[in-house]
Amino acid sequence: MADAFSSSSETVIQRSINFLGKEKTSEENLEEFYQIRKTINFITEHGFTKVALQFPDELLVDSVGVAEEIQRNFNGKIFILGDTSYGSCCVDEVAAEHAGVDCIVHYGAACLSPSTRLPLMYVFERRPLDVEACASSFRELHQDTQSHVIVLYDVNYHHAIHEVQALLSPDYPNLVVSRLTVEGQWCYSHGGMDAPCGDGGFSKEEDRQRIHQFGRQIHLKAGLSVADYRIFYVGREGATLRNFMMTWNRCTFCSFDPVSMATRTESVAVNQALMKRYYAIERARDAAVVGILVGTLGVADYLAVIRQLKQTIRAAGKRSYVFAMGKLNVPKLANFPEIDIFVLVACPENSLLDSREFYKPVVTPFEMEVACNRNRVWSQEYVTDFRHLLPGGRSHVPPSDQQEGDEVDVSLITGTLRNLMGQDPAESSLGSSVVLRNQTLTVSDPNSAAAFLAARSWRGLEPRLGETGVTKAVRGRRGIAIAYEDEGTSA
Structure with missing residues (x-):
């Protein structure tokens, strides 16, 4: 395959990219994999006339076939949503509202964050699971049949978990199998208006306490907490497993990969990940200018947490700027060198961004609050x-009422003294980022992006209004920068 950075312009333009995605599902298997009949019943029962079908990139190959099958029994309009604004695990309500739809059908992996605007139905990808091998791996890891174990799983294996439970429950009386559910009245598939998916193995005993987190319900015995259980995860390594491990970091995690059929203990990686996150917190303490990245427009209360972050950052004597730029990448964030650190507001699975390749760290709202x-x-x-x-x-902690800024500590990164509270920008004598005193003197807040820009040797193209003479427009160059048409071919 040709190198993407080849010196030949023709090669760059004509080169092909091999995308190893999912093979197209046959027509006879579409009903089983995408629950088309159930989807049609959901649409017709609620009288929807415009429906958005949201597919992740790996399932777009089946999107047209699924839409055609639904259209045969539906007289309304169907829209296919691809290339979501943010993570594909989140419901793209903004794109759906642009089409004026009445509901969304979300396919594939999902973070199960509550939907706040449109009625929603989840259809998970029914990935194959060797139930016997999964149960056998569980028994090898938990030879004590009295062990307290919670079974978590990727949503795409939900269809087979009840079989795993049926094999293990007779021998493991303290086994707890999580159940998928979503908060809010707009989700008709799990919780909400429809019956919950499966019974999850929960009894009606009153001596059980219920925990609801990340779209899962877990019933624990009275007097026990999650930390008293071992956790067995069914699914591939990825954002979902990492999210569980970081949240319940006092638990011992084991996982079964249905693709590679491998079983392993995951506890060692958590300590390393926590140390990396703590380093990012120290970077956040040293930062003077913070960029708040809007990583979702659909998760409930995202505006409320942005307001709280702005207040918390301001009280710590730092400046904050809000950025809405869709999916993040290194070049996008590199455009803002004046930002010392970014904080990402996104769903739980997309919040733990690995920022090793970024020029500035990206932390979570929790880490910024710390x-x-x-x-x-x-x-x-x-x-x-x-x-x-x-x-x-x-986990809400009210902010400190103490406003003194004379307490200092030592930065673990730079080794210098820093103010614990700093100066509240609202109480600064400057009153704004930049104050114009006269035509030659400008006083700026040293913690603002404007001060960073003023200190740079190059600050972009100057308009120079009235100083540039008017000239007649001339024909410019044609082609691409590496080989304009009027340039010679010789070196």
Whole structure:
């Protein structure tokens, strides 16, 4: 395959990219894999006339076939949503509202974040699972039949978990199998208006406590917490497993990969990941200018947590700027060198962004609060769902009322002294980022992006209004930068 950075312009333009995606599903298997009859019943029962079908990139190959099958029994309009604005695990309500639809059918992997605007139905990809091999791996890892174990799983294996439970429950009385459910009245598939998916193995005993997190319900015995259980995860390594491990980092995790049929213990990686996250918190404490990245427009309460972040950052004497730029990548964030650190507001699975390739670290709202809120300390608790940080949430910590800025500590990165609280920009004598005193003197806040721009040797193209003479327009060059048409071929 040709190198993407080849010196030949013709090669770059004509080169092909091999995409190893999912093979197209046969017509006879579309009903089984995409639950077309159930989807049609959902649409017709609620009288929807415009429906958006949201597919992740790996399932787009089947999108037309699924839409055609639904259209045969539906007189309304169907829209296919691809290339989602943010993560494909989230419901793209903004793109759906642009089409004026009445509901969304979301296919494939999902973070199960609550939907707030449109009725929603989830259709998971029914990936194959060797039930016997999964149960056998569980028994090898948990030879004590009295062990307290929670079974978590990727949503795409939901269809087969009840078979795994049927094989293990007779021998493991303390086994707890999680159940998929989604908060809010708009989700008709799990919780909401329809019956919950499966019974999850939950009894009606009153001596059980219910935990709801990340679209899962877990019923624990009275007097026990999640930390008292071992966790067995069914699914591939990825964002979902990483999210569980970071949140319940005191638990021992084991996983079964249905593709490679491998079983392993995952506990060692958590400590390394937590140390990396703590380093990012120290970078956040040293930062003077913070960029708040909007990584979702659909998860409930995302605006509320942005407002809270702005207040927390301001109280810590830092400047904040809000950025909405869709899917993140290195070149996008590299356009803002004045930002010392970014904080990403996204769903729990997309919040733990690996920022090794980025020029500046990207932290979560919880990590930014640890850095800026003196009342919140770094402990064994780790919060990836930003809704829990809001007032009324299970992990909410009110900000400190102490406004003194004379307490200092030592940065673990630079080794220099830093102010714990800094100066509130609202109380600064400048009153704004830049104050024009006269035509030659400008006083700026040293913690603002404007001060960073003023200190740069090159600040972009100057308009120079009235200083540039008017000239007649001339024909410019044609072609691409590497080989304009009027340039010679010789070196």
